[in-house]
Structure formats: structure tokens, C-alpha cells
Amino acid sequence: MKTTSKLAWVIIAASTLIISLLAVATYYFIKNYSYTDFYKRLETRARITGDYYFEVEGKESETYQRLREKYLETLNNEAFHIVEVNSDSGKSIIKQLELPSSFIQLAVKNGKNRYQRNTVFFEALKYVQHGKTYLVILSAENYYAENHLKFIRYLLVGIIIIMALVVTLLFYYFTKNIFDPITKVTNKVKAISTENIHERLEKEKNSPEIDALIATFNDLLSRLETAFQSQNNFISNASHEYGTPLTAIIGEAEITLKKDRTQEEYKEALTSILTHAERINTITQSLLLLAQIGYNNRAIDLTILRCDDLVLEAATAIEKLHPKARINLDFNFLPENSFKLKVNGNRQLLLVALGNIINNACKYSNYQIVTVSVASSDQYVNIKVIDTGIGIPVEDLPYIYDPFFKAKNAKRFEGYGIGLPLTRNIIHLHKGELVIDSQENKGSLVHIKLPIAKIPQ
Amino acid sequence: MGYKTVLIPFDFNHQSLNFIHSCLTQIDEPVKIRLVFSSQTEESIFSLLFESKSRRIRKYLDQEFREELDIIKNVHENKIQEFTVDVFRGWNRAALANFCEGNKVDMIMLPTGTLSTSAQHRWLIKNLRKAALPIQLIETIQRTGFIQQSTATIDGEHQSADKVEVTR
Structure with a gap:
């Protein structure tokens, strides 16, 4: 099964399950509330009836009926009975109503009781008068609750189906917008081989x-x-x-x-x-x-070295090798704290690296003045070698660290093209950075950054 | 012992670095340096409420500029008792006077010209010149070597489109 299909089934199933749980919970609480509410209504009516018959003098059933009709809504199949417990007439009424004896016993014991038989609800209230026990029993059908609950059931099932459909449609829409471009990118990448490696993928809109x-x-x-x-x-x-x-x-x-x-x-x-x-x-x-x-990446012997000494030594060596070289050492930015000039390095390797850079600057600038400056920030010793020579053409810059590579404007100069890659590796070996900033026919700036040695001052 | 507080305006360019270096070269006693730049850029309420001032200033300073500042600071380490970078956000001279008073500025070092073409920077320089504090004018010397723009501006031209930097 594809990831998109799997994801679709999981999302649709999860959202349908969540909505269903929500619907079931809603239905359960509405049902409970409607039953409780209906029993309360029955109890109120039973109490009014009981109070009227047992506590009001000069009973007139007509007045009672009139009051009920005026102020109380008629319930479906509503009926009330006043039963004298333990009397023959009372027993016959209970028998007629088909009420269980446990219902009557608990009503007598607790003062009131409730009972439901199919759609009919019963509420019984106990009254005691002249030493005799009476029960006022009120019964009615919860027609409205039944109908409302039926409507809510249909409504919730409808909502579940609609939501499942909406989630499916939304998922389809998002799949189209999210997975399709990924598939497209995958297919395009698959189509690129060594033959057409120069081809590039086109950007998508709005993504x-x-x-x-x-x-x-x-x-x-x-x-x-x-x-x-x-x-x-x-x-x-x-x-x-x-x-x-x-x-x-x-x-x-x-x-x-x-x-x-x-x-x-x-x-x-x-x-x-x-x-x-x-x-x-x-x-x-x-x-x-x-x-x-x-x-x-073998372990090399590292010692604490001062970078200004190294630069001086490398420059002197180049001047000896090429007497035409004009190297201007700029130590104006040396830090006052000499500890900030110390690096952990291999003397020979760093001399090779610096020598290569200074030599290149002299050679490719036809022995014009080359400025070498040293300075320290808080983390690095910075060495900059600046020349005003032939520079490096932009198109050759990506390949300058390749062994044997020579820029197209440097072919006439002697050299194997190994110096710069070697220097880069030496600097990396010392956890430093080598940045070359160059413009053709303007010159080059080689920036070497070496981490300052962590030594107690 | 109380040290003098010297206010030095700057903008984020190499000319400013040159100027800061020239100012520090002129100083011959330990001082507290307060570098100030002007910014009226709107900031979000969230940023103003929940970000510290130093964090907001760090946003303006890129890594390269910060390192160049460190280099200058290390060159003049013995003269510097305190080195802070601050931003001035006001629009009028009264606010600038309050800023100087609040920071207990004793002296202002200003360039003979301006350090950038930005309107905000020029406004700051112009109004600092009118401040009621001792002012020392410093001529900026163009240097080669560390504090300079790269090869693109060696001969005064700026051709950033052709300039490519390679790090590998």
C-alpha cells in the first residue's frame, strides 16, 4: 500500500472515530438529561395534585382541572391516581396499572419513587392523612423526548457521514497539493543521470x-x-x-x-x-x-606557535627563494595580549601552507607588493594575504582546490596546481578556515583563520 | 577610579572600523568606549517586550563585523576598560542629549566627514556636533591590510556583482 493511501485510511478512520465518539457522548448526555427532566415534571405535577387533595379545604375537582389546564401543559397519555395503600380499592388500582410491588414498597419507604415501563413513566409521592398512607401516582408518555432523541440520532449519524466525506475530500485536496509535487520532484530527479547532470529542477509555485x-x-x-x-x-x-x-x-x-x-x-x-x-x-x-x-587524518605533532613568527619565517623563506618578491608585513593590528597570537599547530605544515599562499600571491602578481597582515579576534588568529595580481576568473573559482587545476589565466605561470589544495587541507587539519576573495585582473585576498590556542595566561 | 566615557558613532561599514581604530589610536589613557549607531527601524511589540537590548543589538551586528570589532578591541586592549555597542533610537536633539546624559558620556569623537551615506547616520553625526560635550574630530586614514574592504574596493570601485567568495 502506498504511503498516501495508508495516510488517507489512518486520517479518515481517526477523524471518523473521534466524531463518532463525540456524537455518542452528546447523545448519551442529552438522553439522560431529557429523562431526568421529565421525571421532575412528573414529580411537580404529582406534588400539586397531592397538595390539592390532601392539604386544601373544600376540594373541587373542577377547580383543580381548570387550574391544571390553565397552567400546565398536557402530557401525552397523562393520568393521575390517588391510592390508599393497603386498602382493597388501592390494591385493585395498582393491579390495574400493572405496577410492580417493589415500586410501591420503595415509594412508601422513601416517600417517592420512579418507574418506567416501555414509553410510560411513573412518579409516585407518599402522603399520610388521618393515620392512612396514600400514594399519588402520576403517569405519562415522554413523547417529546422520544421524538427529539430520534431526531438527534438521525442528525448525529448524518454529521458523522458528512464529516467523513469532508475529511476524505480535504485529504484528496491536500494529497494533490502536497504529495503530487513530491512525486513530480522524485520523477525529475530519477530522470537525471551523469549524461544530463547539468539539468536542474524548476521551482514550484506557492510551495x-x-x-x-x-x-x-x-x-x-x-x-x-x-x-x-x-x-x-x-x-x-x-x-x-x-x-x-x-x-x-x-x-x-x-x-x-x-x-x-x-x-x-x-x-x-x-x-x-x-x-x-x-x-x-x-x-x-x-x-x-x-x-x-x-x-x-592522522595525528600530527602539535605545539604552541606564534602566528606573527610563522608569517615572518614564511615571508623570509619566500624572499630568499625569489629575491624579486616584495612582501609588506603589516603588524599594525597585532593584539596587545600576545596569547591571542598563539595557535596549536604543526610548524612545518603551517610554514608550507603560508609559504604556498605568499608564494602564489608574489608569483601571480608578477612580484608586485604583497601585503601580509596578522590580527586576532577573540576566537581566531586572522592572517590576510593581499595581492594585486591576475586574480581568479569567476568560472574557475569552484575548481581552485582541485589537485593539478590551474585557472585559465594562470597557465603561463610555473607550478603543478597542488599548492592550494595542500594548503586547504593543512588549514582544515588545524581546524581553521581558508577563504579566498578574488577578482580577475584586480587581485586576490586570501584569509586564513586559525583557532587561538586555549592556554592558561 | 572613574574612567572617562567616550562616545564614538559608527555605521556598519569598513570606513567605520577604520574610524574606530583611528579614535582608539588617539586615546592615551584607559577609557570606557561606547559605540553608537542610529536606528529608527520599527520593531515588533513582541521584540520590544521579550528581547533584551543586547540581543537586539546582536541582530544588527553580523559575525564578520563583530570579529573586526574584536580585532580592533584586542589591538587597544590596555586602553579599554569597557567596550559596549549601543543603539540610539531617538529623533531629536533632546533625546540625544538625554541619551548622552544617561550614558554619562564625557567626550565625543567624531569623524571630519561622515562614515556612510545613510540618512540616520548623517543625522546622528550632525546632531552630535551640536551636543554640549567636548568633541574631538578625527581624520580617518584609509588602510590596506586588516581594516579595509576586500579587493573589490582596493581601487575605490565597488563591483560586488563580480565578487565571489569561496570557502571550502
């Missing part, structure tokens, strides 16, 4: 929840598409990075082997082959490090 679901799916599809693209990029870029030195090695070896060479020529050829082999080795080592840091 924010479904829109949120669609947005989530679209976001997921975008990430999947990026992942597929990254995979393709990785394969083609890695092939290219490995292919170039391998082709050079093969070419060099083939040319060298074509004829006999002098010792000097062999030496030159082998040196060239060694250079290309070293390049392959460097790429492999970098990839290995990236994999170790990114996926192994």
Missing part, C-alpha cells in the same frame, strides 16, 4: 517547503557536477603533468639511442632525463603529502 527541497536537490546536483568535473579535471591535468616530463624523457632517450654519442653527450642527455624524473618525483611526493594530510 516554500517544496522549493526548499528543490533548492537542496539543485545544490546537491551542482556539487555532484563539480565533483564529476573535478574528477575529469584531475585525470586530464594529472595526465598532462606526468605526461610532459615522461614525453621529454622518452624523447631524450630515443634521440640519444639513435646513434653512438660521446661521453659528454650521454652525460648531458642523462642530466636532462634526471631533471624530468625529479620533476615527476616532486609531483608524486606532493600528491602523497596531499593524500596523507587530506584523507588519513
Whole structure:
């Protein structure tokens, strides 16, 4: 059974049950009330009759009848009897009325009693006069209550049926409006495969929840598409990075082997082959490090480090490596409390990460001034590296952390495209954040946030 | 020992951060800093009754701005005895005077120009200039490095449509 059908049956059954219970309870209380009320009416009439006959002097049955007709509504088959208990005439009347002896006995004992035989209700009141015991017995049919109750029964059954129908219709309406769009979304998602992963789901009108679901799916599809693209990029870029030195090695070896060479020529050829082999080795080592840091998540040796020292050391190393580099260290925003500059980190890894970022900034800005600043908020040490270089094209931004990826405007620069993913993994390993804010031909701002070490001051 | 209370107006932009930093650089004794921004935005009755003032102010300050404020605060930590952010909701000078009196403001630091084009901010600066309290005018210096807008405004242009931020 489908979820919608199950839900339909549960909701219809539950609502019908609740309405039925409510109807039964209503009917029960109305019935009880109508009976109690009718007995009270009988009792009042019996008391008026008794008081008139036993307490008013100069009885005139005509006057009594006139008063009754004037002030009291006539009940259906209403009749009253004044019975002297234990007298022959009284016994014959009781016998005639077919009243049980227990009813009479309890009426005598308690002063009053009630009895119902089919649709006829009896009320008996006890009077004592001149040492004799009398019972005033009033009987009538509860015609109105019977009729009203019948009407209420029909009404409640009608309401139950109508409500069940209304619930069914409402459920059908909501199913159409809630489940149909979900089914539609499911079918659309099913239709998307690797062949058409660029397709996106269209938003539904007037349904924010479904829109949120669609947005989530679209976001997921975008990430999947990026992942597929990254995979393709990785394969083609890695092939290219490995292919170039391998082709050079093969070419060099083939040319060298074509004829006999002098010792000097062999030496030159082998040196060239060694250079290309070293390049392959460097790429492999970098990839290995990236994999170790990114996926192994192994425990690394952490010590307390001052970030300004790290920045200074990384900048000095880059200046030594590239004498053309112009690095402006901005320490104007260092906190007065030096504890806020300390992070828990691995010195070598953080130097690699900072070195990569500063090196990239210098390289991609053609060695223009690069500003490196350090500051601390209450939770993070913030390092910003700002350059005014070539920037990153918007369309390349999603792939900048893919190994071997190079933005289209950076192809002419030397490098393997492993530095940034490696840096990102190192920063994540230190529970930090790496944010790149860039504009093509304007420059880039790399913001590194590292959590401040919790050490007693 | 009682510390002076210095009122510094600001708006939620990097120019304001620069200004706050410039003000704190000029101060050479421990003070209580009260940053004030103007807001006449209508708030719901529920918000006014059941939300604390500090919680409502936190709504205005986004995470990035709060962190930048923390950075400035940490740079001048030894001078700052108290650092609070407050909102001024009045419409007239009398209300502003009451606000200053209620907060026991001893001195106001104001920018030579304005820090934003917002009408509410300009009204605040204009009326603070007329307040009957000592006023120190501070020239804001544009800096590169921490307190600055990102690359989109390095050369004074604002091209947010092209600016993309990537976090992974």
C-alpha cells in the first residue's frame, strides 16, 4: 500500500472515530438529561395534585382541572391516581396499572419513587392523612423526548457521514497539493543521470517547503557536477603533468639511442632525463603529502606557535627563494595580549601552507607588493594575504582546490596546481578556515583563520 | 577610579572600523568606549517586550563585523576598560542629549566627514556636533591590510556583482 493511501485510511478512520465518539457522548448526555427532566415534571405535577387533595379545604375537582389546564401543559397519555395503600380499592388500582410491588414498597419507604415501563413513566409521592398512607401516582408518555432523541440520532449519524466525506475530500485536496509535487520532484530527479547532470529542477509555485527541497536537490546536483568535473579535471591535468616530463624523457632517450654519442653527450642527455624524473618525483611526493594530510587524518605533532613568527619565517623563506618578491608585513593590528597570537599547530605544515599562499600571491602578481597582515579576534588568529595580481576568473573559482587545476589565466605561470589544495587541507587539519576573495585582473585576498590556542595566561 | 566615557558613532561599514581604530589610536589613557549607531527601524511589540537590548543589538551586528570589532578591541586592549555597542533610537536633539546624559558620556569623537551615506547616520553625526560635550574630530586614514574592504574596493570601485567568495 502506498504511503498516501495508508495516510488517507489512518486520517479518515481517526477523524471518523473521534466524531463518532463525540456524537455518542452528546447523545448519551442529552438522553439522560431529557429523562431526568421529565421525571421532575412528573414529580411537580404529582406534588400539586397531592397538595390539592390532601392539604386544601373544600376540594373541587373542577377547580383543580381548570387550574391544571390553565397552567400546565398536557402530557401525552397523562393520568393521575390517588391510592390508599393497603386498602382493597388501592390494591385493585395498582393491579390495574400493572405496577410492580417493589415500586410501591420503595415509594412508601422513601416517600417517592420512579418507574418506567416501555414509553410510560411513573412518579409516585407518599402522603399520610388521618393515620392512612396514600400514594399519588402520576403517569405519562415522554413523547417529546422520544421524538427529539430520534431526531438527534438521525442528525448525529448524518454529521458523522458528512464529516467523513469532508475529511476524505480535504485529504484528496491536500494529497494533490502536497504529495503530487513530491512525486513530480522524485520523477525529475530519477530522470537525471551523469549524461544530463547539468539539468536542474524548476521551482514550484506557492510551495516554500517544496522549493526548499528543490533548492537542496539543485545544490546537491551542482556539487555532484563539480565533483564529476573535478574528477575529469584531475585525470586530464594529472595526465598532462606526468605526461610532459615522461614525453621529454622518452624523447631524450630515443634521440640519444639513435646513434653512438660521446661521453659528454650521454652525460648531458642523462642530466636532462634526471631533471624530468625529479620533476615527476616532486609531483608524486606532493600528491602523497596531499593524500596523507587530506584523507588519513592522522595525528600530527602539535605545539604552541606564534602566528606573527610563522608569517615572518614564511615571508623570509619566500624572499630568499625569489629575491624579486616584495612582501609588506603589516603588524599594525597585532593584539596587545600576545596569547591571542598563539595557535596549536604543526610548524612545518603551517610554514608550507603560508609559504604556498605568499608564494602564489608574489608569483601571480608578477612580484608586485604583497601585503601580509596578522590580527586576532577573540576566537581566531586572522592572517590576510593581499595581492594585486591576475586574480581568479569567476568560472574557475569552484575548481581552485582541485589537485593539478590551474585557472585559465594562470597557465603561463610555473607550478603543478597542488599548492592550494595542500594548503586547504593543512588549514582544515588545524581546524581553521581558508577563504579566498578574488577578482580577475584586480587581485586576490586570501584569509586564513586559525583557532587561538586555549592556554592558561 | 572613574574612567572617562567616550562616545564614538559608527555605521556598519569598513570606513567605520577604520574610524574606530583611528579614535582608539588617539586615546592615551584607559577609557570606557561606547559605540553608537542610529536606528529608527520599527520593531515588533513582541521584540520590544521579550528581547533584551543586547540581543537586539546582536541582530544588527553580523559575525564578520563583530570579529573586526574584536580585532580592533584586542589591538587597544590596555586602553579599554569597557567596550559596549549601543543603539540610539531617538529623533531629536533632546533625546540625544538625554541619551548622552544617561550614558554619562564625557567626550565625543567624531569623524571630519561622515562614515556612510545613510540618512540616520548623517543625522546622528550632525546632531552630535551640536551636543554640549567636548568633541574631538578625527581624520580617518584609509588602510590596506586588516581594516579595509576586500579587493573589490582596493581601487575605490565597488563591483560586488563580480565578487565571489569561496570557502571550502
